Amino acid sequence: MTSRLWIVGRPLAAPVLASRPVTDDKQLFTSWMAGDRAAGEELIERHYDSVARFLRTKAGPHSDDLVQRVFLVCLDRGAQFRGDSSFRAFLFGIARNVVFEFIRTKVRDQAGAVEDVGTSSIMDLAPGLSTIVIQRAEQRLLVEALQRLPLDLQMAIELYYWEELSVAELAAALEIPAGTVKSRLHRARELLREEMNRIPASEQERESLRSMFQLGEGPAD
Numbered sequence: 001m002t003s004r005l006w007i008v009g010r011p012l013a014a015p016v017l018a019s020r021p022v023t024d025d026k027q028l029f030t031s032w033m034a035g036d037r038a039a040g041e042e043l044i045e046r047h048y049d050s051v052a053r054f055l056r057t058k059a060g061p062h063s064d065d066l067v068q069r070v071f072l073v074c075l076d077r078g079a080q081f082r083g084d085s086s087f088r089a090f091l092f093g094i095a096r097n098v099v100f101e102f103i104r105t106k107v108r109d110q111a112g113a114v115e116d117v118g119t120s121s122i123m124d125l126a127p128g129l130s131t132i133v134i135q136r137a138e139q140r141l142l143v144e145a146l147q148r149l150p151l152d153l154q155m156a157i158e159l160y161y162w163e164e165l166s167v168a169e170l171a172a173a174l175e176i177p178a179g180t181v182k183s184r185l186h187r188a189r190e191l192l193r194e195e196m197n198r199i200p201a202s203e204q205e206r207e208s209l210r211s212m213f214q215l216g217e218g219p220a221d
Contacts, residue, residue, distance in 0.1 A: 025087035033078045044071055047088065050163055051095055057143055057158065058099050058122055058151070066102060070095045085172035089165065093173040096155055103151075118152035125151075145195040153188035160185055 023031075023039075025046070031039035051070050055063035073094050081090045100117050107117075107125050117125065146154050156174065159165045165173065170181045 026083055029078065029081065029087055032075065040075070043087075047091060050088075051091065053162060054092065054095055054155075054158060055099065057146060057154070059102055062102065066095075066098055070098050073098060086169050088163070089169040089172040092159055092163065092165065093175065096173060099151075099155075118155075119150050121150055121154070122147040141196060141199055144199055145192055148195045149188060149191050153184055153191060156181065156184040157188040157192065 023042070025043065028039045028043040028046075032043055048067065052063060052067050055066045055070075059066050070091070074091055077094065081087065103117050103122075103125055146158065149157070152174075156170060159170055159173065160167075167178050167181050171178045174181065174184075176184075
């Protein structure tokens with residue numbers, strides 16, 4: 001499968017353990033819940049990079065610790081996974097809540113409570129979390145622009161383009177109707193285009209990102 005967008009962060013890990021047959025996520029999670037440690041290790045190995053990538057643009061240097069938190073919460077709340085959507089939708093729904101909990105704590109410690117974290121950007125909520133070491137100019141432009149979006153929109157566009165969640169999976173992960181997912185993606189693309197135009201960059205860098213994000217188009221699924 002061709003990714004909707006190249007990724008930020010370390011390369012994806014190689015396919016999981018060759019000694020085990022390929023098993024779908026739901027089966028692995030069921031086995032992990034039943035006490036199969038090897039199944040849990042395989043499931044974590046399979047999704048670790050994706051979760052880390054999702055957290056890195058929102059928690060900066062704290063992302064590694066939060067990855068562990070996501071998988072611990074996943075196991076703790078396993079009974080809530082009914083299989084109506086994919087395991088990835090369930091996992092990223094937990095990752096989203098872990099991010100919100102982390103940012104609320106961070107902001108509360110610094111400047112008091114924030115009523116709705118999702119409507120504010122990382123740049124506004126906690127500027128120190130937006131520092132990520134990135135080598136390529138296009139990636140720096142992209143990440144800075146993403147971090148200027150309201151968190152709800154940043155999460156939606158990253159999960160759709162980077163992690164390739166479908167609209168139905170996004171609806172499950174973000175706990176919103178599919179129609180709202182499409183509206184968020186449309187609005188996120190508009191704002192992303194505006195933010196990229198505000199950040200100093202070459203026209204070649206901007207055009208490269210516009211084509212990658214297909215900024216004039218909506219989700220096909």
